[in-house]
Amino acid sequence: MARPLPLLAAPDAARLLLGAQGLLADPSRRVTGPSLQALVERLGFVQVDTINVLARAHDLTLFSRLDGYRPEHLRRLLEEQRSLFEAFTHDASAIPTAWFAHWKPRFARDRARIHAHAWWQHHFRGTDAERVVADVKARIEREGPLKSSDFEHPEKRGPWWGWKPQKAALDFLWRAGELAIPRREGFQKLYDLTERVFPEHHALPCPEPAAHLEWACAAAAERLWVFTPKELADFWESVEAPEARAWCLAAAKAGRIVPVEVEDADGAVRPAFALADWEARLQRLPEAPERTRLLCPFDPILRDRARALRRFGFDYRFEAFVPEPRRQYGYYVLPILEGERLVGRLDAKAHRDRNLLEVKGLWWEPGIKATKARKRGLEDALARLATFVGAEAIEGL
Template sequence: MATLPLLTAPQAQRLFLGAQGLLDDPARKATPASLQKLVERLGFVQVDTINVLARAHDLTLFSRLDGYRPEHLKKLLEGKRSLFEAFTHDASAIPTAFFQHWKPRFERDRARMHAHAWWQHHFRGTEGARVVADVKARIEREGPLKSSDFEHPEKRGPWWGWKPQKAALDFLWRSGELMVPRREGFQKVYDLTERVLPEHHGLPCPDPSEHLEWACASAAERLWVFTPKELADFWASIEAPEAKAWCAAAAKAGRIVPVEVEDVDGTRRPAFALSDWQTRLAKLPEAPERTRLLCPFDPILRDRTRALRRFGFDYRFEAFVPEPKRQYGYFVLPILEGDRLVGRLDPKLHRDRGLLEIKGLWWEPGIRPTKARQRALDEALQELATFVGADDIQRPA
């Protein structure tokens, strides 16, 4: 039996960072056009409501483009409509060119939401269909509306306690009948899909084989090295057995090759890589000689197990962990130094005082806080403070 090509741990790290745009020069010019190109390269950027520092999508893009400004993304989402907001594994900004491949997901999510306990919690019998129809009809008549435009006499709590109209809006959005043409104060504004994306709305739904090919090939192009499960998880639109079958066929056709990938602890695992991975590796630039602060939802951290294997970085998002049980903090940013994850810090922006507070700083085992390293971190913190509008930085004592 032939020995599989081996990707060493440093090679696997570089390939992943290169695929996800973290080896490119972040000082390159930031424009709506360069931002569109970046999002297409990443595939999507997760959108999140937590704003203890800045929105997740803004932090992810800022870590790759120094000159990025939120208005650039707003222009693409709300002006050009070259990006649209929908679900991958969570709410995300996605290239509109991919919209057709969200139609299978819309159909799937419609059926799943009807069967989910969440839906059953809100509606009984025909009530759900009536509320959904009424909400959609009102948007048809009146135009774009927010959840707050729909009154309901009951006071409800978060998510499980949503008022029926809010649940209906989310259902219509997740099933593709409504889109989010803009946000106001980060509240979603909903409108009919045919009014928001008229050219894309009428496109036919791809058949299962066409969608599988797109899902796997496009994910592979954004990972470069992957397992079938990682392919399936990338868009969260297909199942792992489907990705496994695609990998077998693609390997037989020479489009991808079986490899062994070395983890940072020396463990070797079977995987696949694009057939030209060696050429891509040779062409990758050296990592920028600077320190950057990554969003907790950064693509290289999304799969926590992969981040541990690739970088030896054990990361857990603790915003939803009770404070006494947190190991680090609420919204902890990993510290990327060149091509290494060397530490993490817990920031909080006090907007009323123009203060960026660093509540905690932790270096990874074996990382010495030398003067040069501290100086590079100070520069990164100053760049972050400027981006989020803080005049002062308060560091840990």
């Protein structure tokens, strides 16, 4: 008879994900350039987002793990040391530059996909697309780093989907790896030739498909600890699910990973894989910090909404792009992490003109009681957040 697969109980599966993604480490530890670099490498990447209701997504994600973190710390790594670079995973992200070569297959893939997408025809309608792209790149080659606003176009097409052709050209050249982002002014990207921003990494050869698959799956597995093939493929969005499944089968045969069964928060059991030493890692994990934390809506443990539901029983939807009358909770809702449990959610907004942090709504999860200790924990978390966003008062709690 076949031996039964190891079973990970739901609390252990959740704990392993929290540990893998840096939420069990001491958040009061000192912030240095190397410690922040190590954290980003531990996470794999940090999603960059433009919404600034409280703070930028990447800053909230890092602040939830390091009390002393400030945006200047990340700016130094991106713009001065250039040990991180901006590119796409599932979305725009800050990624360790040591892995730059593994974005070369993606640059080639994105170039082909964008050319074939309706996005290309929409943004370049009525223009010679190839000429616009060539002109934009030639001007940057002559003049150095430029912003979208440095390119004028007589037709005002509105924000985002109505980008002017030159802005679309900049984004295309960035996604295709021909331009890189040496720095930002405010939150506006400056673009320069990639060979001038990352000369050594730009010169590296593109990895062979087998080497890239090995790196993508092994690196994702090391940042999840317990995973399905689809979760490995989705982590970087650089390989396909069938490729990840083939990698898992080969790695399991070699003893690098092991098949397991994982209990969900609702008691259902699903097949998955885990690193071969998952039990030892589980034993070594520290106890969760005794505090309440407010997580970014784009936090790594929430990025996969289906996995968050399975691991924590937490059904989360980001509603900023949902019309207000149809929102269940609010525009920018922060999940509330208490120890190892997601216990509620809070809608908040920073009013910078009044130095005020407003709590617009608070919802505890079913079965969670708003005890005095729980309320104190939330008040402490809000006080830390208020300090981080520069607010002197909190209103609405």
